[in-house]
Amino acid sequence: xxxxxxxxxxxxxxxxxxxxxxxxxxxxxxxxxxxxxxxxxxxxxxxxxxxxxxxxxxxxxxxxxxxxxxxxxxxxxxxx
Numbered sequence: 001x002x003x004x005x006x007x008x009x010x011x012x013x014x015x016x017x018x019x020x021x022x023x024x025x026x027x028x029x030x031x032x033x034x035x036x037x038x039x040x041x042x043x044x045x046x047x048x049x050x051x052x053x054x055x056x057x058x059x060x061x062x063x064x065x066x067x068x069x070x071x072x073x074x075x076x077x078x079x080x
Contacts, residue, residue, distance in 0.1 A: 028034065043049035 043052055
């Protein structure tokens with residue numbers, strides 16, 4: 001049975017993939033493209049907003065709830 005070198009850790013994800021994701025996320029956040037992307041992702045109309053809310057409610061119905069680290073006083077504008 002062969003083992004992977006230590007720098008090729010697999011399972012919960014590998015270190016290189018994590019670093020690539022972190023770098024791409026940081027670059028996007030610093031690019032000034034976040035606000036336009038958020039605007040583009042917003043529901044186009046009330047029917048779409050209702051559909052998204054329904055899907056969210058269905059997803060939450062399967063959840064075990066929020067973790068103890070999440071505040072109950074959170075609002076839609078909070079970035080956590």
